[in-house]
Amino acid sequence: xxxxxxxxxxxxxxxxxxxxxxxxxxxxxxxxxxxxxxxxxxxxxxxxxxxxxxxxxxxxxxxxxxxxxxxxxxxxxxxxxxxxxxxxxxxxxxxxxxxxxxxxxxxxxxxxxxxxxxxxxxxxxxxxxxxxxxxxxxxxxxxxxxxxxxxxxxxxxxxxxxxxxxxxxxxxxxxxxxxxxxxxxxxxxxxxxxxxxxxxxxxxxxxxxxxxxxxxxxxxxxxxxxxxxxxxxxxxxxxxxxxxxxxxxxxxxxxxxxxxxxxxxxxxxxxxxxxxxxxxxxxx
Numbered sequence: 001x002x003x004x005x006x007x008x009x010x011x012x013x014x015x016x017x018x019x020x021x022x023x024x025x026x027x028x029x030x031x032x033x034x035x036x037x038x039x040x041x042x043x044x045x046x047x048x049x050x051x052x053x054x055x056x057x058x059x060x061x062x063x064x065x066x067x068x069x070x071x072x073x074x075x076x077x078x079x080x081x082x083x084x085x086x087x088x089x090x091x092x093x094x095x096x097x098x099x100x101x102x103x104x105x106x107x108x109x110x111x112x113x114x115x116x117x118x119x120x121x122x123x124x125x126x127x128x129x130x131x132x133x134x135x136x137x138x139x140x141x142x143x144x145x146x147x148x149x150x151x152x153x154x155x156x157x158x159x160x161x162x163x164x165x166x167x168x169x170x171x172x173x174x175x176x177x178x179x180x181x182x183x184x185x186x187x188x189x190x191x192x193x194x195x196x197x198x199x200x201x202x203x204x205x206x207x208x209x210x211x212x213x214x215x216x217x218x219x220x221x222x223x224x225x226x227x228x229x230x231x232x233x234x235x236x237x238x239x240x241x242x243x244x245x246x247x248x249x250x251x252x253x254x255x256x257x258x259x260x261x262x263x264x265x266x267x268x269x270x271x272x273x274x275x276x277x278x279x280x281x282x283x284x
Contacts (some may be wrong), residue, residue, distance in 0.1 A: 191219030
């Protein structure tokens, strides 16, 4: 054992890091590496705990682990992925509420929500969530459902340090906001935002795209990516481009049909002097 310890002490640290970085997707191998030597523990745990997933079946055990004075999980976690199947019994929001007291311990960069039914948490945990959300810089929403526009606005604006916002295949329950004449309340997206990505595939609803288009944008230069634009999306795309205005620096648009690209050029002809100054692409 002493001979093995001597060899580990002489093992080049840069080679150790190369080995562990190579194994970053293999959690079993990383767990084994963490047992090699105490010098291998920090690098192994950096990849092991960099991203954690919250589910109803693991959140209680994770909370108990974080309560341990020997736990180092929160020191390494930079991404939290909440993946649930939205339902009406509140299981998804209950899972997040259980984890909320632990969130301030983390220095989270990216927050991922998949198959989630969002509703505000109205209890003692809401302050923990708000404080943690305000520090997150990257937000990824995939197949997230909202019950009302007030829930969407409250949720998005709670991320006051946001730099990257990506939303895909998400929905908003039917309501008066489905009426094109419905007046959407004015709200502001974080001025720290740098990149906005909207993926309009499958179930992404016009009402939600309209809500994002109605936001007020400010701050530094922005990059906008909009994928799979349909004929129904053009009016909201126009509103979004007008809202971004001169702070838009890079524009990438993909149209669902070839004719929509030509229609877009005709519809947006008054803005072409502005478009000519942008980098990016328009494709089908």
